[in-house]
Amino acid sequence: MEREGRDVDTAEVAELRQSVDTDDVEELAERLESPDPDVRAGAAWRLVEAASARPTKVRTVLDGIVDAADDPDVWVRRGATWTLAELAEHQPDALSVKFSELVSLTRAEDRLVKQNGAVAVAGVTKTYPARASAGLSAIAPLTNAEDPLLRRYAREAVEEVTKAIAARAEDAGYPMVVRAHPEYADLFPEGVSVVTVNEDDDRTRPVYVSFGEDAPKRAPDDDRIIRDRGPPDEVPDPPRVSLTEADVDPNLKLREGVLTTDYRADVDEEILEHGLAVVRRLHVDESAVRSAFEDAVERWTAVDDHDHVVSVLGHGPRWLATRYDD
Missing domain, CATH: 1.25.10.10 (Leucine-rich Repeat Variant)
Known part of the structure; x- marks a missing residue:
């Protein structure tokens, strides 16, 4: 712009x-x-x-x-x-x-x-x-x-x-x-x-x-547009795996800067079913930013066993892998 x-x-x-x-x-x-x-x-x-x-x-x-x-x-x-x-x-x-x-x-x-x-x-x-x-x-x-x-x-x-x-x-x-x-x-x-x-x-x-x-389920001229905003009837169990940084390969990067996101990072299907994960990587040396990232990841992992929180599959000081949901 x-x-x-x-x-x-x-x-x-x-x-x-x-x-x-x-x-x-x-x-x-x-x-x-x-x-x-x-x-x-x-x-x-x-x-x-x-x-x-x-x-x-x-x-x-x-x-x-x-x-x-x-x-x-x-x-x-x-x-x-x-x-x-x-x-x-x-x-x-x-x-x-x-x-x-x-x-x-x-x-x-x-x-x-x-x-x-x-x-x-x-x-x-x-x-x-x-x-x-x-x-x-x-x-x-x-x-x-x-x-x-x-x-x-x-x-x-x-x-x-x-x-x-x-x-x-x-x-x-x-x-x-x-x-x-x-x-x-x-x-x-x-x-x-x-x-x-x-x-x-x-x-x-x-x-x-x-x-x-x-997105609307009916034709654009239909005034009765209906959207399902409720939770799903069943929530699939999160994968029971623990990934390392070496397990994931970047694919479809959607963000640039301090924190990058690989929306569809490839994972060996023998390690993770469907072979996809979302991976975020931190590219900064500032101690305050790294500390904030680590705190955020720690808080995420503390609640990721909840049905409606995306599960963490692996993390480190500069990266975080979470379940991919298409």
């Missing part, structure tokens, strides 16, 4: 950056709490550049940046949200857990903050199809904004996000259907199945994206 020309006073930004005499990410995060708004703003704008050049480092101070997005000073908010937009492009997994905060930015009063919010939401939504309904519902109304630049960003974002998640759904073998209010139905690119819904439907969710078993 092209972002050149975002509505920002470059001279003002340059002056604010001079208020801070460091480019160290941790020090900049500390300056975000300064009582001086110029120092906070300068730190926020220096973090913009850091998010592009050193995104892995910037994600370690993400909470402070998200907090700065609500700063009383508009230039702090603008710098912080621009940083979030950059980080969403480079480290979308870091922001996936902050998605509601990103969506709220698309409703901000300041024009630049709203632009940054649209870019950030699009960046995360492209990588996480599960966020598609919320993400596109936040972006689509911006195509009617008074700001022409925001309208352009929103239109580009809807098209780019939809193409990205449609491609991922096709690779995974799941049909994708977009249900949209009439005023937004024409925003979606050719080749995407779009169902126009009644204008009286919930306006807080103008776009709803469904995949696979959750």
Whole structure:
């Protein structure tokens, strides 16, 4: 998504950056709490550049940046949200857990903050199809904004996000259907199945994206679309195996960056029935990130004996293998 020309006073930004005499990410995060708004703003704008050049480092101070997005000073908010937009492009997994905060930015009063919010939401939504309904519902109304630049960003974002998640759904073998209010139905690119819904439907969710078993079961013009949202009658027992990293071979990688996902990693069928697993690999040396990954895996394994939690088949300091469910 092209972002050149975002509505920002470059001279003002340059002056604010001079208020801070460091480019160290941790020090900049500390300056975000300064009582001086110029120092906070300068730190926020220096973090913009850091998010592009050193995104892995910037994600370690993400909470402070998200907090700065609500700063009383508009230039702090603008710098912080621009940083979030950059980080969403480079480290979308870091922001996936902050998605509601990103969506709220698309409703901000300041024009630049709203632009940054649209870019950030699009960046995360492209990588996480599960966020598609919320993400596109936040972006689509911006195509009617008074700001022409925001309208352009929103239109580009809807098209780019939809193409990205449609491609991922096709690779995974799941049909994708977009249900949209009439005023937004024409925003979606050719080749995407779009169902126009009644204008009286919930306006807080103008776009709803469904995949696979959750997709409509009847023809698009049938008002009685039925979807089975209940749990299955029987839950298959998880495989009783323990994989090592050497047991799995990458196949169909769907994510790039710090954490990669091999959606269909090959496993010898003598080791694992059907010979497929989902493997996530961590590519970072930062101790804080590695520790967070290990904690998350430990919590997952603690509950994976539950019927509706995907079972862990093997894990290590930098990888995790889970059951593949087609």
